[in-house]
Amino acid sequence: MSLSANASLEVVRATLREFDMLPGNAPVLAAVSGGPDSVALAHVLADLKIPFHIAHFDHQTRGGASAEDAAFVKNLAAELAVPLYSAGRDIAAEAADSPMSFEEYAREARYAFLVETAKAGACAAIATGHHADDQAETVLMRVLRGTSPRGLGGIPPKGLREGMPIVRPLFRLTRDDILAYLRERGHAHCHDESNLDIGFVRNRIRHELIPQIRHEYNPRVREALGRLSDAQRTENDLLASMTAEFMQRCVSTEGAIQRKEFREGHRALQRRAVIELAWRYGAEPDFQRDDQAVDFITGTASGKRFDLGSGVQLVSGKDAVEIAQSPQHPVDRSEVPVTVPGETPAFGKRIVLTALEAPPVESLSSYCTPRRQVVDADSMAGEVIVRHRRDGDRIAPLGLGGTRKLKDYFCDLGIPPAQRDKKLLLTAQGEIVWIIGHAVSANAAVTDRTTRWIQIEVVDETE
Numbered sequence: 001m002s003l004s005a006n007a008s009l010e011v012v013r014a015t016l017r018e019f020d021m022l023p024g025n026a027p028v029l030a031a032v033s034g035g036p037d038s039v040a041l042a043h044v045l046a047d048l049k050i051p052f053h054i055a056h057f058d059h060q061t062r063g064g065a066s067a068e069d070a071a072f073v074k075n076l077a078a079e080l081a082v083p084l085y086s087a088g089r090d091i092a093a094e095a096a097d098s099p100m101s102f103e104e105y106a107r108e109a110r111y112a113f114l115v116e117t118a119k120a121g122a123c124a125a126i127a128t129g130h131h132a133d134d135q136a137e138t139v140l141m142r143v144l145r146g147t148s149p150r151g152l153g154g155i156p157p158k159g160l161r162e163g164m165p166i167v168r169p170l171f172r173l174t175r176d177d178i179l180a181y182l183r184e185r186g187h188a189h190c191h192d193e194s195n196l197d198i199g200f201v202r203n204r205i206r207h208e209l210i211p212q213i214r215h216e217y218n219p220r221v222r223e224a225l226g227r228l229s230d231a232q233r234t235e236n237d238l239l240a241s242m243t244a245e246f247m248q249r250c251v252s253t254e255g256a257i258q259r260k261e262f263r264e265g266h267r268a269l270q271r272r273a274v275i276e277l278a279w280r281y282g283a284e285p286d287f288q289r290d291d292q293a294v295d296f297i298t299g300t301a302s303g304k305r306f307d308l309g310s311g312v313q314l315v316s317g318k319d320a321v322e323i324a325q326s327p328q329h330p331v332d333r334s335e336v337p338v339t340v341p342g343e344t345p346a347f348g349k350r351i352v353l354t355a356l357e358a359p360p361v362e363s364l365s366s367y368c369t370p371r372r373q374v375v376d377a378d379s380m381a382g383e384v385i386v387r388h389r390r391d392g393d394r395i396a397p398l399g400l401g402g403t404r405k406l407k408d409y410f411c412d413l414g415i416p417p418a419q420r421d422k423k424l425l426l427t428a429q430g431e432i433v434w435i436i437g438h439a440v441s442a443n444a445a446v447t448d449r450t451t452r453w454i455q456i457e458v459v460d461e462t463e
Helices: 005-018 036-047 066-080 091-096 102-120 132-145 175-185 201-216 221-250 259-263 267-280 287-299 406-413
Strands: 028-031 052-058 084-088 125-127 158-161 164-167 305-309 312-316 320-325 335-337 342-346 349-356 372-376 384-388 424-428 431-435 453-460
Touching: 005 036, 005 175, 028 036, 028 102, 036 052, 036 066, 036 175, 052 066, 052 102, 066 084, 084 102, 091 102, 102 125, 102 164, 132 201, 132 221, 201 221, 221 259, 221 267, 259 287, 259 320, 267 287, 267 305, 287 305, 287 312, 335 342, 349 384, 372 431, 406 431
Parallel strands: 028 052, 028 125, 052 084, 125 164
Antiparallel strands: 158 164, 305 312, 312 320, 335 384, 342 349, 349 453, 372 453, 384 424, 424 431
């Protein structure tokens, strides 16, 4: 039985109070895709007279159908008389050249846009349309894949990303409540056919597994999984504070783990302490490796080493275990001038720049690859060089607006710290034009105003 529209509004009002989701009087940035959840979010914020802006990120998928969603959201913002911020990229093409899955890459790109937009617009928080069914699906998916107790906490009602609060006002509503609210109020929304594609794990869980569990085992499985995540988040908060206290006792200011004090801790705290320390050094051990690391610290003789991954090792001593990182090759700080047009050898690659009188194809999104880009020739004026990153580097990523620290961009893509120094940058007049293999600067991108084009190709010297 779904709630009435007015009852749903009261649930949202209570959720906002329960989790203190609206700090200050600044507007929130509502992430609106055009689907029922996010459209309901926008209308609910309007009904509750909460000041908000709308942000829409077009993943440019479904054979162009996503453009219809973008147009719908534009009309919705006009109907509600709120500011709209929009951007779009060919995420499928980008994700194909990334180690991340399409869903992971799309989520990271979307959140990077949202955070950048919220900060630029002086918004108090980013609001998303996640609800109780999303929570149940997430928890069940993590159980099936294997997760830690922290993972059982599911989607938090309120989080933080790069200093920006992420709030989920519809957290206590079900999908049925949301659809009933839209029907009762006569609000239209878009239909994303990809949500029916059972090629995606989440969709199989949503359309096959949960209905089967509801029919054959527990008709209230959604509520059961929601209670589990609520309980686990509360226990996670307690364990996090206990872990911090435990680490104060057993980890020295230099980062060495004191074995005697570590042995005195509960194994749950020991595991969490290892994870916290590993994260500080850029490693992300899975549960099995984390568990083995605890045994290494508590029982291994002096002089042994244990690999935590990502070049991070534990080195056992008599009384303490040190954390060491494998020596990295020093970053090559040299810079190589690039011939425009022409061919330039640099860092084991050949950088080939070709002047074009016209774009090579009508649509560059499918033509460009991690090794080939086409940019506006006017952006290549002055000295063009290729080099590795430096402290303080910034880029203006296409579609995000403004500039972004290169370090933050790499972090959002999930590129480990040890790999970031290996990335090559093509710059012109000191500004990044292309992170080779990744983003092109918005200042160099081809637009309708482009009159001259340059193609950049990167070829391994061995090819």
